[in-house]
Amino acid sequence: MKLICSQSDLNSNLSLVSRIVPSRPEPLVLGNVLVIADDTTQKVSLTVFDGNLAIRTSFNAEVSEGGSITLPAKLFNDIVSKLPEMEINLDVNTSVEDSLSNATLGSEQNIVAILSSPSGKYQLSGIDASEFPELPTINTEEENASSELNIEEQNVCTVLLPVSALTEGLKCCLFAASTELSKQILTGIHFKTQKDDFVIDSLEFAATDSHRLAVVQTPLEVPETSEVEPTSAEESLAKTTNLVKDFAVTIPAKALRELERILVNSPADQTIKFSFDETQVIFELGDKRLSSLKLTGSYPAYNQLIPSNFSRQMIVDRKRLINSLELVAVLAQKNNVVKFSLDSEAQQLFLSVDARDVGNAKEALPAEIIGESIDIAFNIKYLMDGLKAMPASEIKMQLNEWNQPVIFTPVGGFKMTYLVMPVQLRN
Amino acid sequence: MKLICSQSDLNSNLSLVSRIVPSRPEPLVLGNVLVIADDTTQKVSLTVFDGNLAIRTSFNAEVSEGGSITLPAKLFNDIVSKLPEMEINLDVNTSVEDSLSNATLGSEQNIVAILSSPSGKYQLSGIDASEFPELPTINTEEENASSELNIEEQNVCTVLLPVSALTEGLKCCLFAASTELSKQILTGIHFKTQKDDFVIDSLEFAATDSHRLAVVQTPLEVPETSEVEPTSAEESLAKTTNLVKDFAVTIPAKALRELERILVNSPADQTIKFSFDETQVIFELGDKRLSSLKLTGSYPAYNQLIPSNFSRQMIVDRKRLINSLELVAVLAQKNNVVKFSLDSEAQQLFLSVDARDVGNAKEALPAEIIGESIDIAFNIKYLMDGLKAMPASEIKMQLNEWNQPVIFTPVGGFKMTYLVMPVQLRN
Numbered sequence: 001m002k003l004i005c006s007q008s009d010l011n012s013n014l015s016l017v018s019r020i021v022p023s024r025p026e027p028l029v030l031g032n033v034l035v036i037a038d039d040t041t042q043k044v045s046l047t048v049f050d051g052n053l054a055i056r057t058s059f060n061a062e063v064s065e066g067g068s069i070t071l072p073a074k075l076f077n078d079i080v081s082k083l084p085e086m087e088i089n090l091d092v093n094t095s096v097e098d099s100l101s102n103a104t105l106g107s108e109q110n111i112v113a114i115l116s117s118p119s120g121k122y123q124l125s126g127i128d129a130s131e132f133p134e135l136p137t138i139n140t141e142e143e144n145a146s147s148e149l150n151i152e153e154q155n156v157c158t159v160l161l162p163v164s165a166l167t168e169g170l171k172c173c174l175f176a177a178s179t180e181l182s183k184q185i186l187t188g189i190h191f192k193t194q195k196d197d198f199v200i201d202s203l204e205f206a207a208t209d210s211h212r213l214a215v216v217q218t219p220l221e222v223p224e225t226s227e228v229e230p231t232s233a234e235e236s237l238a239k240t241t242n243l244v245k246d247f248a249v250t251i252p253a254k255a256l257r258e259l260e261r262i263l264v265n266s267p268a269d270q271t272i273k274f275s276f277d278e279t280q281v282i283f284e285l286g287d288k289r290l291s292s293l294k295l296t297g298s299y300p301a302y303n304q305l306i307p308s309n310f311s312r313q314m315i316v317d318r319k320r321l322i323n324s325l326e327l328v329a330v331l332a333q334k335n336n337v338v339k340f341s342l343d344s345e346a347q348q349l350f351l352s353v354d355a356r357d358v359g360n361a362k363e364a365l366p367a368e369i370i371g372e373s374i375d376i377a378f379n380i381k382y383l384m385d386g387l388k389a390m391p392a393s394e395i396k397m398q399l400n401e402w403n404q405p406v407i408f409t410p411v412g413g414f415k416m417t418y419l420v421m422p423v424q425l426r427n
Numbered sequence: 428m429k430l431i432c433s434q435s436d437l438n439s440n441l442s443l444v445s446r447i448v449p450s451r452p453e454p455l456v457l458g459n460v461l462v463i464a465d466d467t468t469q470k471v472s473l474t475v476f477d478g479n480l481a482i483r484t485s486f487n488a489e490v491s492e493g494g495s496i497t498l499p500a501k502l503f504n505d506i507v508s509k510l511p512e513m514e515i516n517l518d519v520n521t522s523v524e525d526s527l528s529n530a531t532l533g534s535e536q537n538i539v540a541i542l543s544s545p546s547g548k549y550q551l552s553g554i555d556a557s558e559f560p561e562l563p564t565i566n567t568e569e570e571n572a573s574s575e576l577n578i579e580e581q582n583v584c585t586v587l588l589p590v591s592a593l594t595e596g597l598k599c600c601l602f603a604a605s606t607e608l609s610k611q612i613l614t615g616i617h618f619k620t621q622k623d624d625f626v627i628d629s630l631e632f633a634a635t636d637s638h639r640l641a642v643v644q645t646p647l648e649v650p651e652t653s654e655v656e657p658t659s660a661e662e663s664l665a666k667t668t669n670l671v672k673d674f675a676v677t678i679p680a681k682a683l684r685e686l687e688r689i690l691v692n693s694p695a696d697q698t699i700k701f702s703f704d705e706t707q708v709i710f711e712l713g714d715k716r717l718s719s720l721k722l723t724g725s726y727p728a729y730n731q732l733i734p735s736n737f738s739r740q741m742i743v744d745r746k747r748l749i750n751s752l753e754l755v756a757v758l759a760q761k762n763n764v765v766k767f768s769l770d771s772e773a774q775q776l777f778l779s780v781d782a783r784d785v786g787n788a789k790e791a792l793p794a795e796i797i798g799e800s801i802d803i804a805f806n807i808k809y810l811m812d813g814l815k816a817m818p819a820s821e822i823k824m825q826l827n828e829w830n831q832p833v834i835f836t837p838v839g840g841f842k843m844t845y846l847v848m849p850v851q852l853r854n
Contacts, residue, residue: 075785078757084750112786120754124786323511327547330505358502359539359551 001067001092009059017048017055018077032070034132039066053255054135058287068129089116138277158275164268165218169205172216175385177253178209188250188295212382217415255292310398312371318395324363328353331361338380344373376402377425386418428494428519436486444475444482445504459497461559466493481562485714495556516543585702591695592645596632599643602812604680605636615677615722639809644842682719737825739798745822751790755780758788771800803829804852813845
């Protein structure tokens with residue numbers, strides 16, 4: 001293997017993939033990134049795999065000799081990220097005879113990659129690419145069926161999603177997924193198609209850690225521009241699939257947080273290909289591909305938890321509410337509870353926190369309140385997470401009594417529902 | 428006590444002082460900041476004290492009723508830092524009858540401060556100002572001798588120092604002081620007057636943690652501008668003192684790190700008043716005052732460690748050396764050792780790091796080398812600390828053999844000596 005690439009291409013791609021590399025890889029090769037240089041396409045691909053989650057990305061390079069190797073991901077990334085912006089040479093030889101290789105490194109059994117810049121030379125011990133595990137795949141095309149797992153066609157689904165929809169959907173619910181591994185299915189985000197007049201027209205994202213629930217709906221329709229006209233049989237199928245197939249999958253939040261990072265630099269009008277079978281999900285966007293095991297088990301029937309009728313409603317400025325909560329939160333360090341006093345007559349919301357021995361805090365802000373005045377209390381952190389994610393300048397709070405679930409929604413077109421259970425106020 | 432001040436004044440002064448407040452104060456009142464409002468001068472002063480180190484700062488305010496109180500420093504700072512830029516009211520009553528004060532807070536025994544902004548109201552429980560300990564003082568003026576500790580005049584010294592000299596002196600040696608409390612005297616910076624032809628003309632700062640030593644000399648002369656003409660008897664004395672008194676004190680690095688923060692926003696041509704007696708040091712700059720206990724014990728005779736003759740010398744670009752060290756350091760994660768190979772013939776410096784199983788790294792950079800070629804190894808961290816602090820574009824390295832102390836100095840007028848002991852290379 002022999003190639004020349006730019007430091008910036010190698011750096012941005014390496015830092016995208018190397019984050020998921022486990023710190024104690026088992027087997028050892030999973031601590032490495034698989035580097036494949038293709039002299040036909042003049043591309044270099046980088047792949048990492050943590051056993052569940054895999055990310056592959058590729059970029060253009062001057063490949064004078066194709067080949068593959070796996071290299072310690074974090075070390076490789078650390079070196080490349082510190083190099084100045086310049087051309088980098090990467091050479092791999094199975095038996096290196098180089099003045100730099102000392103007795104320890106020079107043994108013929110070692111695979112050594114030499115990374116060189118105009119002023120420096122770095123030797124990294126690699127592991128043979130053949131030891132890197134095959135990534136799980138989804139088989140949607142029959143001609144590809146050779147060495148890969150053959151999954152029956154009816155269990156495979158491919159959907160095209162606008163980047164913007166996925167970005168907003170993830171931003172507005174990822175924070176609500178549980179981070180406790182013991183909660184299994186709740187560590188994922190539930191993706192579900194939504195029907196309107198028997199036509200699937202939107203995708204619903206849901207996340208809950210059992211204390212709060214975030215639900216987001218984004219239109220599923222792919223924008224009808226020339227750019228996204230189906231260009232292959234596969235995409236035609238996908239296009240059709242968008243309108244007919246009903247599905248529900250739960251995907252680990254960890255994988256989706258990495259997907260968020262991939263989406264961050266992608267134009268909002270691009271389209272991402274989302275495929276899954278019984279065990280795997282795959283997201284593909286240009287040269288980047290993320291695959292993950294699905295979470296198994298049935299996701300809670302969260303829609304039953306959302307009340308449909310409310311006796312009270314309040315509309316407030318979102319940023320002002322966040323700022324006021326941050327202020328009173330300073331005194332809520334121990335129990336983290338804030339009291340909302342909705343004053344219907346004064347059309348004011350009072351936030352208060354009482355830290356017995358230390359002091360207390362009160363902030364007032366104008367609000368449009370419908371229904372009787374009420375006192376109700378929340379965990380500040382849960383409130384904040386949801387309010388910060390809502391893409392709207394005003395938010396609507398709907399509620400019944402002080403001990404019943406409350407929902408927050410952004411005012412405007414964006415379909416998000418954030419349900420929080422109130423907490424009991426100490427007397 | 429009743430006052431109005433700007434959020435930005437209160438915030439900048441509070442954050443300057445509240446950093447040193449201990450997290451487990453003993454007695455409890457040391458967790459508080461002493462707030463004194465003076466209706467004659469229309470100033471508010473803030474004081475904190477950790478038992479050894481005290482910082483006092485003051486700022487202008489509209490004081491309609493003078494008074495004093497101590498308030499929980501971190502909480503007070505947290506609230507004020509989150510308030511928007513606006514006018515803040517601060518009221519203190521010993522028995523508050525306010526709709527906000529509930530049963531717990533409203534008891535007449537409590538001293539409560541009420542901080543109010545246009546939209547919010549914060550009650551903080553305080554402790555009576557009389558419980559705040561008296562700060563140790565240095566008595567330089569006889570008329571002030573009333574209630575304060577009377578120290579004999581000959582043991583008191585006051586020096587005026589240009590802010591720029593102190594700033595540079597601290598920046599270039601604070602990093603080398605020991606952070607291990609058990610090393611006592613080495614946790615401080617040694618300040619010492621330097622004589623030239625029997626006239627004291629500079630101040631020497633030294634710090635060592637026994638692995639490396641940083642010594643900086645800054646001119647002691649106060650710039651002869653109208654601005655610093657002595658304006659009081661005290662300053663006249665100080666001015667004279669600059670030229671006659673010989674001294675050496677060791678000041679805790681912790682106190683000097685806080686002093687650095689005070690100096691950061693001060694104009695370089697300002698003058699700081701530095702006084703000390705047998706136990707205390709005091710730095711005064713405008714409205715800000717920092718006092719600390721001195722460290723006792725004799726400081727090591729560090730000048731004996733610095734060799735005066737060298738058989739080899741090298742001059743290199745400082746930034747380039749730092750960048751190259753940062754690169755090879757990636758592979759030095761375990762033993763943290765870098766080998767310098769000075770190639771006299773090629774006039775090149777080669778840096779190399781060998782991480783046996785993982786790989787190795789080599790960087791080359793041009794250097795002006797005098798003397799025979801040599802290999803010598805260092806702890807990268809120690810090298811870096813010194814190189815980063817040196818205010819020069821080129822640095823000079825002077826050495827004898829691979830196992831003898833090496834000194835680094837900035838090329839140019841700045842008088843800094845950084846001594847590092849080399850480490851033994853593994854074979």
